[in-house]
Amino acid sequence: MKHYNIPVFISHFGCPNDCVFCNQKKINGRETDVTLEDLKEIIDSYLKTLPKKSKKEVAFFGGTFTGISLKLQEDYLRIVKPYIDRGEIQGIRLSTRPDYINEEIMALLKKYGVTTIELGVQSLDPLVLKRTARYYPENVVYEACELIKKSNINLGIQVMIGLPEATLEKDIETAKKVIELQPDIARIYPTLVIKETELAKMYLEKKYNPLTLDEAIERTKKIYSLFLMNGINVIRVGLQPSDDLREEGNVLGGPFHPAFRELVEGEIYYDFLKNILLKDEILDIQVNEKDMSRVIGINKVNRERFGKKFIIKIDKELSFGNIRVNGIEYSRLDVLRGEL
Structure with missing residues (x-):
């Protein structure tokens, strides 16, 4: 059966983290930019056009979903639940950080029919995590994955290649550790230098050199092959070529290509x-x-x-x-x- 995502892009303006590659704006007094009315309108709009005989999931992308307040998480999920109960939608998928998963959050997500959780792991090398301002220890990732799998929710893992301090060997070692976690799906993103980020500052000050396109392909094809050979469904390779990425001046450096997976x-x-x-x-x-x-x-x-x-x-x-x-x-x- 054909699968469709109903994408809901929520920013997390209250996110206390400042990962060097993220350009999410901070807006005082606001947690996010999607109202409950917006969410319902988005779902209704997609349901009018998507085939009735298909698998559909509401997909919360763009921010750290479990980093917003529990009340707002539940408000969002409560909007989606009736669609699941009526059989119009088959589940909910979301993306978040490994350090924003715990027993309380998992109970809430399970209650409202979340079917897939994608963790933005990015790297499992301690130095790379530190240089990208992701300060949680490696064991936090393992604990989050265990909680998700124990809840019988599909586990997704996102990795980034070419981050500060990353090498071919470190990125491949991360891939091997990801395989040990046995996720159901994975995404592989080459690191891009986006304007108005700490990474952009590092790039302009000559403190960070992004991978060339050829280097990114060489590194990705090995990790991509490792994942596929170990039964991990790689659902995306390279960032979605959105209008924001295509707009001149938004990507300052790095191996962006609209058909990166095809190149690999x-x-x-x-x-x-x-x-x-x-x-x-x-x-x-x-x-x-x-x-x-x-x-x-x-x-x-x-x-x-x-x-x-x-x-x-x-x-x-x-x-x-x-x-x-x-x-x-x-x-x-x-x-x-x-x-x-």
């Missing part, structure tokens, strides 16, 4: 095919139609790289994810394994 996929297939070409003289390829674009790469870059040695055809009998090269069939895991 293309490089994974390039590496896989390049290794085959080391022992064979040609790449005679058959793929499922749905795999064609990621094997060829964005702007057909892989076809251009391999030139006349690259021959590709659609084979409708091949399963999605499988690829046949020079008469040998490989699984999706075979392709990913090459990155590790």
